[in-house]
Amino acid sequence: MIRRTIREWERIGYGSDESEIPEAHADRLAAVARASVLSGRGGEGVLEHRRKGLRARGVVGVIATPDCQLEILPKIEGGGETEVSDETLRARLIHMLAVAYDLPIEAGALTQLGWQRETVLELLIRLFCSKLTDAVRQGMPRHYLEHEDDLRALRGRLDVTRQFSTLAVSPQKLACRFDALSPDIALNQVMRAAISKLSRLTAAPDNQRALRELTFVYADVADVPPSALRWDQIVLDRTNRRWRALLSLADLFLSDRHQQTSAGTIDGHALLFEMNVLFEKYVGRILSRALSDTSFRVSLQGGHRDCLYEGDIGRFRTRPDLIIRQGEQIALIIDTKWKRMTPRIDNPKQGVSQADVYQLMAYGRLYNCSNVMLLYPHHADLPNAPIHQTYSIATMDSDEKLIVATLNLDGTRIDHQRFLLERINSCLEVEIS
Secondary structure (H helix, E strand, O other): OEEEEEEOOOEEEEOOOOOOEOHHHHHHHHHHHHOOOOOOOOOOOOEEEOOOEEEEOOEEEEEEEOOEEEEEEOOOOOOOOOOOOHHHHHHHHHHHHHHHOOOOOOOOHHHHOOOOOOOHHHHHHHHHHHHHHHHHHOOOOOEEEEEEEEEOOOOOEEOHHHHOOOOOOOOOOEEEEEEEEEOOOHHHHHHHHHHHHHHHHOOOHHHHHHHHHHHHHOOOOOOOOHHHOOHHHOOOOOOOHHHHHHHHHHHHHHOHHHOEEEEOOEEEEEEEEEHHHHHHHHHHHHHHHHOOOOOEEEEEOOOOOEEEEEOOEEEEEOOOOEEEEEOOEEEEEEEEOOOOOOOOOOOOOOOOOHHHHHHHHHHHHHOOOOEEEEEEEOOOOOOOOOOEEEEEOOOOOOOOEEEEEEEOOOOOHHHHHHHHHHHHHHHHOOOOO
16 A cells, blocks of 8 residues: 655656655546545646655645545645654644544544544544444344234234235235334434444554454444435433434535535545635634633624625625624624635735735625634745734724734644734723623
8 A cells, every 4th residue: 555645736756766656556546636626627636646646735634545535734835844754744634634524533532543644534443443333332223113024923003004915815914014123213324324434444453453343333224325315203301312423424425515525437436625715724623612602603604795786686795704793783703714824924915915915905894894804824925923913904003903813823723812812802992801
């Protein structure tokens, strides 16, 4: 099994060296990448398939074929972070995924899972196997399901119609309808489908062994294709709420909206995430938790107000990344940007694009909001302290403000939560604790 790791916007050349990839494997990986919903119209939104090598774009995760895995880790576009190890970036990515998608990853849990030497995909599979094994030891969920069977003694109630039609010539049998406790329920079918899918994806021997054992445990559960799973029939209550975290992991592996794709005739799969979207979801979840006990609330991709009207028909609908409301009033609009800011010594505008500024000014006008913010990830080429720069819009003494800020992704979720609260306190000139 060949495993290679690169970062966003980096290139890996063809060859047999450990820092290269054989061209035949690269061709198959590129074919899998083109099948992803993130590949775009040109087919190269995930990987650029070039004459001398592959180049990653702004998508992270793992692309896998039966004999090769290519891991793409997050990196701010254009530079920086050259001294940051793959292990640090891998831990950062998994932490962001855990927060954004409610995955059951406790602080420090990955130190026992071999995160220094495994890809993100293998780590998530190992975590799933470990959690599922612990859960089934406590008992697999079962529900009473209605069964029909022809028995020699009455069980449950008699199916009169079937008894005097189909079994009219077999009076020694009784057409019975009865309820029996069964593990073949929607929740277990989701777990079985995840086990089947991951058995084809993993290359780590311990993961393969754990999945074989789990396949045996779930032998009495129907192997339902992911597209036919009945997620709507899953009800989590006090008797099975410990399965909530596992359901989030299974959803990550099985759901199309997380870009897990099959390349049709190519034997391969991908688990990919667009960093712009992941960064937005991560910040949104952090803010939602930070403001949960306050009078403020957060909505992601909300608003939906139109820029222009043609008669009574709206045109150019807007969807700000994050809107913070207090009651019916919009207090702050945040647009997250997974882009690299430049040091002020290199560029007085610090790489903030004119289009982004115009977009935020339009949001302020459309939503009658006097405070708007551009939020970028912090990186090593910037000063140590996170950036928080306030600009007056249109005039020097304007009450309308545009804030440019950065979020340092080092540290814990609590650190990020505290930092974002400080930024909001400063923007709104209130004290939120």
